[in-house]
Amino acid sequence: MATICFALATTLMVLMASYRGLHAQMITDAKRLLTNLMQNYDNNFRPVLNQSKPVVVYTGLDLISIQDFNEVDEKISFTAILLLEWYDEQLIWNPKDNGGIKSLNIDVNMIWTPQMMLTNSVGKIDRISQDWHAVSVTDLGRCFYYIGNVFTSSCDVDVTFYPWDKQTCSFEFMPANYDTSKIKLSPSESNVLLNHYSGNGAWDLVSTGVKTQLGDYMVVFEIEVERKPRFVIVNVILPLIFMSVLNIMVFLIPTECGERISYCLTVLLSIAVFLTLVGDNLPKNSSPMSLFSYYLVSVLVISVAITLAVICSLHLYHRSGRQPAAAWRAIAGCLGCGCARRTAPGSSYTTNRSDDEPFERTEQAKYSGSHDMNLMPYPTYTRGVIMDRPLYINRGLSSDRPETTKRPRAEMRDDETSSAFVEITWADVSVALDKVFFVFFVLILITDTLFFMLMIYHNVTL
Structure with missing residues (x-):
């Protein structure tokens, strides 16, 4: 029986404690706490009791996505959350005296906040905080301000190795209404946060970094992206x-x-x-x-x-006109031009005959000129090419048939294998040059x- 009574008493005490805990989270306690904090608070002054000391604001960036990267206009649009954290010495309270409340959300216009701006913005440079934002404050005076937005900043594009190029873009944030002696910016992380990052179809995120400039008055977040060249x-x-x-x-x-x-x-x-x-x-x-x-x-x-x-x-x-020069004929001959034909000197011989058949001239010389000469050399023309060996005709015997000559087979073969009797025209040279050009x-x-x-x-x- 005593054990049962002890258990019931313990349960009752726990329930009472739970009721008190629930009672501490009532809205009336939060209103009373906010009224007490704002009673003598002035957001025109920095949140330090000693106004000669600078306010240290810890900054971070949580990159969510790269919306657009325009290399022609040299600008990049990205979705990110700017994280700001500082201590407000005027916003400190004891949770026990305020129903156990350890954190409170306060409108951004009611307390001091660092008015940040993106200095390398493509458009108008303005503060990035909005009137509808709120700041989360703990009982120790620790303030958390998260600013989420789509930022558009300029980016120096180096396309030397396009499309296998890498680009480094920076996002520069600084206070808008204080000098370097009143406020200091300190990175809360050594890199850009990627807790909610989603990839981009055209760029791969390679690395990130954070640094400060202007004597800790400006914080610079850098990202390095690599193009997908496919x-x-x-x-x-x-x-x-x-x-x-x-x-x-x-x-x-x-x-x-x-x-x-x-x-x-x-x-x-x-x-x-x-x-x-x-x-x-x-x-x-x-x-x-x-x-x-x-x-x-x-x-x-x-x-x-x-x-x-x-x-x-x-x-x-x-x-058309003269025979191609020796150099052109050499080019066509070296390339084995299929249009070139071999011709015996002074005439054309049929080579598909037996050794006993006579070789007959296939062309008869024609001459019209002076009647004082009986015999006169006349050059034979074959495809417009003047052969070197003259053909003598008898003007007085104009009705005679052309001579029929016989030559040994060996002599004919010597003439056919001689390069001097290869018939090459300008058309053959053109065909040979096409091969060279190709x-x-x-x-x-x-x-x-x-x-x-x-x-x-x-x-x-x-």
Whole structure:
């Protein structure tokens, strides 16, 4: 029985204590506490009894997300919570005398608060606190002020290694209404807080940092972000390379079709328009200059050079008149031009016959001129090429058939294997140059692309 009575008494005491605890959290106690605190409080004075001492405000930043990063306008928008903490020596009370209340939320206009501003804001520089905000105050005078907002600040963009670039942006906060002797800012953490951070589709967050400037009067929060290059590779770099390769394919189009110039100019204009669209997405500054911009210029120069090479090739193809120079014939011969044909000196021989058949001349010389000469040398023309060996005809025997000559098979073979009798025209030289241009520009494009892409990827400057 005694044990039961002791248990009931203990339970009753706990219930009474709980009732007292619940009674301490009543609104009347909170109103009375707030009235007592605000009775002699003046928010025009800093919250220190000794006004010669500075107020130390501990600051932090909790980054939530990166809303937008505009490299062209060099600005970044981010959602974050600015954390402010300080001690107010006028807001101290004893919880036992105030119903056990240990914390109280007070309107921001009723007590002293550090009016902070974002100094590198893109828009108007103004205080970031709002009238509807509230400050949480503990019984020890410790004040917590959390300011959540979407901030837009300027950011110096370095696109030297675009699209494998890293950007460092800073958010600079400082008091708006006090000098350096009245208030000090001290970072509460060594890095930016990422308790509620959500990733961005275009940028990866690499690192963060916090530092103070101007004698602890300004706190600077820094974030380093790295671009995700997949979008640029798929939508910019690869199409540009494909169009450049397509431009080189012009040397594989037969000249006889007559569409080479139109094809080449169409691809050139397509590349020029594409480069204009790409350039609009880069910052309009010259220091530093993006290496990718130099690559775009090099691609345009290669495309213009291809157009000039096609014009030169067409000019040679339709050229008529004298036999190509020895150098041009050597180029065509070295490349094994399939259009070149071998011709015996002075005439054309049919080579698909037996050894016993006579070799007959296939062309008869024609001569119209003076009647005073009976025999006169006349050059034989084969595809517009004047052969070296003269053919003598008898003017007086105009009705005679051309001579039929016989030559040994061995002599014929010697003439056929001699390079002096290879018939090469300007059209053959043009075809040979197309092969040279094709290989040359393929090598130039590969070298140019690898050179710039490796420099950008490994962050090597010119």
